Amino acid sequence: MTPGDSSRDRRTDALSPARIIAAAIEILDTEGEQALTFRALASRLATGAGAIYHHVANKDDLLAGATNAILSTVVRSPPPDDDPHEQIRAIALGVFDALDAHPWIGSQLASERWRIGKVMILEAVGDRLAGLDAPRDREFDVASALTDYVAGVAAQSAADARSAPRDLDRETFLEVTAERWARLDLEEYPFVHRVVLPELARHDDRAQFLAGIDLILAGIRAAKGANEPRR
């Protein structure tokens, strides 16, 4: 799993972590999360199932490697703007869109707080915080809040993508959801009936995600000067 020198053009048929991870990503993207088994992976690589264990510790390790391969390119992509607000929004949206393209990352992000994938987001977000002059002694809290929010939404929408069958388009999916929620008790769920149901059909996941980011950023701005009680 160490990068080492980029000997990409050696092109032997030998197995390698990189080749295995690439094949795994292909299966995950084209056939979905539950299609990735060591048997399927072995047959795609024209080898035995056991051979894979010489290069990858286990299935968790394999999934972590695949997640990191995708995420590292997202996080490294140059932000289009100098404004740190825009940079943070761009990073967040980059993660969101990567999730859209590779829904299986969601379950990974939700379950590997201390692994490298999450740290990459924390770093990318945290590093831009200086430009916002967030309260110095709260940079860790702020970066964590943003990271947790991103990872949380990511995991959610990935779960949606997984649970919505392929033959169900987004529109009818929302309709089915709305019907189910409409049956909820009016007394017990006033907010759902008054606010959520009327907006559900026309709401946009990506815009709503960004609205949450902006809310947190506004919170940082508000906390900026207003909060220096002791030191």
Added chain:
Amino acid sequence: MTPGDSSRDRRTDALSPARIIAAAIEILDTEGEQALTFRALASRLATGAGAIYHHVANKDDLLAGATNAILSTVVRSPPPDDDPHEQIRAIALGVFDALDAHPWIGSQLASERWRIGKVMILEAVGDRLAGLDAPRDREFDVASALTDYVAGVAAQSAADARSAPRDLDRETFLEVTAERWARLDLEEYPFVHRVVLPELARHDDRAQFLAGIDLILAGIRAAKGANEPRR
């Protein structure tokens, strides 16, 4: 799964969804997530594995039922204060603490956006929003941001609890994490080295969680009047 009249004292030996879910929660709490199998559940209920399927559709259904059983009591617990800020904080902390006691809920919250568990949080939070006079046309966005953040953090810390072996206390767990992160490249991970590592050992998950909630609440307050461009 419908509640019906509360015939709790009928005390027959017959299987029922409620009895099955109670037994499942017991296994989940005492032996962990991976210990819940239909075989283990059947033997605890002194029945055959197939019998369970007469009352519960499948394992997903079983886990959803267990999650809802826990969460509905948390969300219904009376908030100790009249201030809607405090109420929202109390609900969020209630979920956080429930996660601490029942870590397996985390994986459920992360993977069932449209199921009832998540809606309960959305409702509980959203219903308090009126008291904050958040911008009317953005109540759905605001409630979603809070809910996603809560569920995201929940899933995370549940994953931590799952991955940390029982013989590892929190302190040494954080030490191991710090050691691993200290090996990250200084150029590539400046924020981790400058901010995160020095604070990691003494940081408090619960306080950090609450800091995120407060950040979002501050964002709502900031957006309150400042944001009425068109209408």
Added chain:
DNA sequence: ACCTGAACACCGTTCAAGT
């Protein structure tokens, strides 16, 4: 109608045996 438990169709992972 409800329950039983063997059977089915899978998994991830291991390991003797090959090259």
Added chain:
DNA sequence: ACCTGAACACCGTTCAAGT
């Protein structure tokens, strides 16, 4: 050293057979 693939120890779920 690397690969092979049968074997192991499990799963969730089904279903004929019982009561």
